[in-house]
Amino acid sequence: MKVLIRNGDSFWYYSQLFKVPLQLILDSNKSLDPTNLQIGIEIEIPGFEMMEYKVKFGDTFWKLAKSIAILPDGLSLMNPDVDPEHLAVDEIINIPTRIISPIVNANRPYDYQMMMDDIKKLHAIYPFIRCEVIGNSVLGNNIPEIQIGSGAKVVHINGSFHANEWITTNVIMKFLNDYLLALTNMSPIRGMSIQPFYFDTMLSIVPMVNPDGVDLVLNGPPEHEPHKSKVVEINEGSLHFQNWKANIRGVDLNNQFPAKWEIEKERKLPKSPSPRDYPGDAPLTEPEVNAMVKLTKERKFTRVLAFHTQGEEIYWGYEGLEPPNSQLIVNEFSRVSGYKAVRYVDSHAGYKDWFIQEWQQPGFTIELGEGVNPLPLTQFNEIYQESLGILLAGIYM
Template identity: 55%
Template structure:
């Protein structure tokens, strides 16, 4: 039995997750001193007490003696001495993505780093940078042939969508490492069958503007765009006053002609040309590079979703739409009088299923009191998008 298989059994973590967490080493041919990452665990210090033994500690905490010996590089299970520190493997079963505080790009970056540390089989990349140089980050999970992409916070005052998407990702990772189901779905099968791409915050500059106001370097410019007001709670655009979901080359000229803002504005201005903004271009380049089988863009609000565009959507889109409607209670709407959106462009360009999911109800930005209800209703859509 290879060392990787031994670790999989000792820590009860799927073998493929251990292999994918240690891509730079050969887990079948390890040498003494090689550091192996076990996903879904943290090591917790424990001070040895009188009469403690590995057997006693293991029984009390439901831990394998071999797992404790490997973690502490022990050769003799009887070498414990009172006052010594023993590191205990502690399985992660609770989420790390908070729903208590407004969710800006700084919090997102910290949480992505935490998830990468706890679940090293995920891949993190920057697909581009915003106007102000903030990274637009992508999380990738899984290694299957099917490719699914999801994103959030195209619009600045819809930042709650980033929180929801990151919590869904966190729940998915917990399910994988604990060999547990997620809404009765066996997630390790999803991991092996699907590559999931997540861009949790398309518009980091705009989100930070809504939550924290402008920086000193661009304060005058954004206040002018905001018609002299220093209140940005309803701002949807990127930091240059361009609506990123009106930036894509799917009848962009129609939106340019009929949208009332003809210059930078807090919302609805489609820009001087399609894909003029670095955030929109980064998303278009990501899609062109990876040719996803389906995409979902999370927005707010209305508890509905849109799944058609100018008749370019394939028959598969309707099948998915009916399932999304069933598992969420959201209303499926095929067409709306709108162009130049990310979903519109994707359907037009690739003739594959694309969806704009409008989470929650009310006036943007939606309050955090809606978070749990939104999360519960969208869990089924998240899973169905991966497994169908």
């Protein structure tokens, strides 16, 4: 919500007026000097939207302000040309309305455009979040990263490396929305205050690593050639893509990292582009993978949580390179989710493997839910509750 600075106003005053943490207002207006605010400058108040309201008989600024839990001066700020002592019935005034419900509808087939639309809406309501494009997919789709907070601990979360595991994006986007609501409304999640995390932790979130693949599974082949014909050819002529894990070129993005990639190349059955498991002709051939490599090198993550489906297991080791605190963290993940912690599996070339190999920091592959991919949305609420404990533990530990 945008407001205009008046004489004597300050960011601190706005935080008291709207009951929003001061740091969120500061971070929503980083281009401005809080000690030198000019009258008439437009600033952002996070967690609110402006709504029009038709005055009813008996309405006063005091009564209206009380009904929306702000100070009456908040209405004066939004309505500088309105005489608060003489409100006219049917007069239209602006009401600052606190956002208390999610805008992300995650319990539905959730494709790339839906995600991008929701990120745009979230950024408008919560301008303290930072949105960056970390790279592009084969089809040229932007791969977004959302950052929240400014702490020294940098926790990375990603989903939808695999196309038919798109429900992981739904989980991440719902958590993002719930986290933002908790911050601006100073409300707890599972009894935990979220405010300290904002100062302690910087969250880096890439909710959809493989946008082309997700859209292929949910919406069918792309419109344009040569990719339209090629994916049908790779899929052996079938127009049903529910089993497709790879990117649009038929390369498994989670078999593309230089962590004993040669072993996977040798033993994987697909020796050419395939709906699943083909590791490519070399590591790091795919733009989506290179975007993740570049991001990881730049951010220097403290830990990473890569969400996949299915199996209700958490893989946390690689070649003995994982640090000792990985076991403490995964034990907590297991406790809050009921998932089984698995230290080693006979697998290489995944993002988690490469991260542990290169940085010796905690990395986790979290296999949500049980069944056959893509998991049905009937499991979503249960999966989200299991994931929520892991996400919170990934931040507070």
